[in-house]
Amino acid sequence: MVPRQYAGAGQALRPDRDPVIDLARFFCLALVVVAHTMMVSPVLHPDGTVTSHNTLGNQRWFEPVVWVLQVMPLFFVAGGITGLQSWRRLRARGGSAFDFMQARMLRLLRPAAVLLALMFAGLWAARLTGVDPQVIQLLASGAGMPLWFLAAYLAAQLNLPLLARLHARAPWLTLAVLTSLVVTVDCLRGAMPPLAYLNMVFLWCAVQQLGFFLADGRRVTPGRPALAGIILGSNLVLGLLVWLGLYSGNMLVNLNPPNLTLLLLGVSQAAALLLFRPGLAELGSLAWVRRFLGVAGRWSMTVYLWHLPLLAAMSGLLLLTDFPQAAGGTAAWWWGRPLVLLALIGLLLPVLAVFGRLEERPTAPATVPSRPAAAVVAAAVVVYVPVADAALNGLTLGVLGGGTLCFTLAVLLLGRIPARLWADSGRGGSGPPLPRPPLSANVEP
Numbered sequence: 001m002v003p004r005q006y007a008g009a010g011q012a013l014r015p016d017r018d019p020v021i022d023l024a025r026f027f028c029l030a031l032v033v034v035a036h037t038m039m040v041s042p043v044l045h046p047d048g049t050v051t052s053h054n055t056l057g058n059q060r061w062f063e064p065v066v067w068v069l070q071v072m073p074l075f076f077v078a079g080g081i082t083g084l085q086s087w088r089r090l091r092a093r094g095g096s097a098f099d100f101m102q103a104r105m106l107r108l109l110r111p112a113a114v115l116l117a118l119m120f121a122g123l124w125a126a127r128l129t130g131v132d133p134q135v136i137q138l139l140a141s142g143a144g145m146p147l148w149f150l151a152a153y154l155a156a157q158l159n160l161p162l163l164a165r166l167h168a169r170a171p172w173l174t175l176a177v178l179t180s181l182v183v184t185v186d187c188l189r190g191a192m193p194p195l196a197y198l199n200m201v202f203l204w205c206a207v208q209q210l211g212f213f214l215a216d217g218r219r220v221t222p223g224r225p226a227l228a229g230i231i232l233g234s235n236l237v238l239g240l241l242v243w244l245g246l247y248s249g250n251m252l253v254n255l256n257p258p259n260l261t262l263l264l265l266g267v268s269q270a271a272a273l274l275l276f277r278p279g280l281a282e283l284g285s286l287a288w289v290r291r292f293l294g295v296a297g298r299w300s301m302t303v304y305l306w307h308l309p310l311l312a313a314m315s316g317l318l319l320l321t322d323f324p325q326a327a328g329g330t331a332a333w334w335w336g337r338p339l340v341l342l343a344l345i346g347l348l349l350p351v352l353a354v355f356g357r358l359e360e361r362p363t364a365p366a367t368v369p370s371r372p373a374a375a376v377v378a379a380a381v382v383v384y385v386p387v388a389d390a391a392l393n394g395l396t397l398g399v400l401g402g403g404t405l406c407f408t409l410a411v412l413l414l415g416r417i418p419a420r421l422w423a424d425s426g427r428g429g430s431g432p433p434l435p436r437p438p439l440s441a442n443v444e445p
Helices: 019-037 062-069 072-092 097-128 133-143 146-158 160-169 171-188 193-215 224-243 260-275 277-284 287-298 300-319 331-335 337-359 373-393 397-414 419-425
Strands: 004-007 011-015 040-044 050-054
Touching: 019 072, 019 277, 019 287, 019 300, 019 337, 040 300, 072 097, 072 146, 072 160, 072 193, 072 260, 097 133, 097 146, 097 160, 097 300, 097 337, 097 373, 097 397, 133 300, 133 397, 146 160, 146 193, 146 300, 146 373, 160 171, 160 193, 171 193, 171 260, 193 260, 193 373, 224 260, 260 277, 277 287, 287 300, 300 337, 331 337, 373 397
Parallel strands: none
Antiparallel strands: 004 011, 040 050
């Protein structure tokens, strides 16, 4: 039986969480936020034009560093672990694939829709006040970059019920087919560049599949020497592909659209998660660490979605003042990064207080029925209309406006989650126990 946590009058709060997964997620999010503070570097030129430079990404020494610290695959591995176990629990309670899709989309789209609406309103107001359209475009494209992750993560999660069924029947064949699709797209992307965006689905679904293996402990039980060998071997293969000139050695270049190098990093990071699990579990078992991770994980998507828009807005506003700003890459610029990070955290706190609740699970009385499958599918299609537009034509002010309308329409189509399906996910009640593999799930709505 999965242990449960209780509070007051014996009311169950939620299934026991795996602190290793919480630590992995927090590490990924913190690293992304810190890295972005060292990348955003807008420059105001004497003629009034504004350009943006990726200061950290342009440093030659950073290329081998980002090889180690490119943690986006790890986030999808963790998503595969939690998603698979959540799907199994939902099925045991009588839920369907469309119930799962409805819950996932609502959890992600509600905070994203509000962000898009406020970004569109703010940038449109700035344009009406006379801000140069070039600056508006720069802010729109930069601040909206986290949305690519939302689209990729949502695509992987929407395919999770199907991939879980395939995993149960033929796990290695499923992973091999996904890997073959990734390689095929990589081979054809030179002749047809737009085709590369198919790997936003194939690649991240393959990485998510690695999380399935970790969640299903009876199928993956390598010893520590074998795990170390997997880490070494995947990085050697990756190094060979880079040395042959087939892929860039810069993992930021390989990220969007993604390619096979991210899958190899995912294999390495999944093995590392198992290898270092004992130490991470000991750290995560400390009471103060669990409390901190509980607070930090509660609004993780809000932090991810908002941190770059806030950073871009702060940097853009500073350009309009006489505040002295060091040139990107200089010693003064680097020394100023901790102050930028502290300022960003200060801006995030009120945002979390106001908008963090949107990330909480939306429920309704138990009498509310599940949404029709057609409504759930229509919501998924509506969401990816602006996503496809942004991928092909770039993120513009018009796309932000259209995205706001599409995301809002999707939320309306999805309605609210019937409480009967999620009674065991944090509102009390009892449900079927989860298995206890080496990495158990942090059950998500």
